[in-house]
Amino acid sequence: MEIMNREIKITVLTPTYNRGHLLAKLHESLAKQTIKDFQWLIIDDGSTDDTARIVESLPNEKFYMEYKKKENGGKHTALNFSHPYIKGDLVVIVDSDDYLTPNAIEWILDDWDKYKTDKTISGLSYLKMTTERVILSKKPPEPYFISDFITYRMNKNISGDQCEVIRSNLFKSFIFPVFPQERFISEGILWRWIAKRYKTVYRDIPIYICEYLEGGLTKSGRKFRMKNPHGMMENCKSFFIPEIHLSVKIKEAILYDVYALASQKNIFKCISESTAPFLCSLFLPVGCALYIKWSR
Structure with missing residues (x-):
């Protein structure tokens, strides 16, 4: 054929x-x-x-x-x-x-x-x-x-x-x-x-x-993701839906804060746009600590 x-x-x-x-x-x-x-x-x-x-x-x-x-x-x-x-x-x-x-x-x-x-x-x-x-x-x-x-x-x-x-x-x-x-x-x-x-x-x-x-x-891993913070924030936002367990959403809220800090945008504006502002605000100290660690 x-x-x-x-x-x-x-x-x-x-x-x-x-x-x-x-x-x-x-x-x-x-x-x-x-x-x-x-x-x-x-x-x-x-x-x-x-x-x-x-x-x-x-x-x-x-x-x-x-x-x-x-x-x-x-x-x-x-x-x-x-x-x-x-x-x-x-x-x-x-x-x-x-x-x-x-x-x-x-x-x-x-x-x-x-x-x-x-x-x-x-x-x-x-x-x-x-x-x-x-x-x-x-x-x-x-x-x-x-x-x-x-x-x-x-x-x-x-x-x-x-x-x-x-x-x-x-x-x-x-x-x-x-x-x-x-x-x-x-x-x-x-x-x-x-x-x-x-x-x-x-x-x-x-x-x-x-x-x-x-x-x-x-293989590129964390360093590559930190260079694409807006895309990673959008990815995290896709977890903030009722069908996903709270434990998973907490992890993604922390990561959202990390990438928001990496984006160099106003962190509080980013959190307000997250669709899960309460979780992202609650775990912001953890996200800040993780961002500092990863940045090093």
Whole structure:
């Protein structure tokens, strides 16, 4: 079947920035997929390396590939930019330094056939593992466990990255906030937005392999977040909703105070805009102490 005539059921979305040398490995994992009915959509967030040349050199006779380039603005802006180019009914974000197991697309599409007519289900969530086969998050209590990100993961403190697959129409209906001079906002803000409206099917199998390389967002950690305080404050605000346990909201109130101080804005104005002014005011001394510690 010609690539252009093949039905595209899912979009593998890869935002990338100066990671051209890693794309061949991800491409290889996609070429090995047992089902090829997918689009690989690469969004280049203003790379200054040879990403464009490398992508052009990759063979694309097995699945549909599309490459788009934009000005640098951070991963969240690349996700926003991707919306018009998504062709699949589902979206799975696969970072440029990661790759998929050979049966990943087949697993997703087979599982989705069971739930695609249920409009209360936003998508699927699979386990991630390291190259040493270490699972990064707790397995769900059942092979097909239906819950939502807030109830199942946040309120039960189930940490660790997972591979989320989402309906394209939902993904495209959410726009990540963008703040001038900042390059980061957590993807968690999207999953909490979905959790207030829809359920997710949690699977007990790993399909996504991670390589946490130096210079990546995961490795950049606290220092990187402190440089993007407005985005981090917006992320904290997404926790201040009735569905989330108080203990979680207290932690985020402290972090909100830390990032508000890092923003160099008037702290009391920031607190008044937080949607949880009482908590943020109550724990401001803790936030100040943590800000001083982290600043050092």
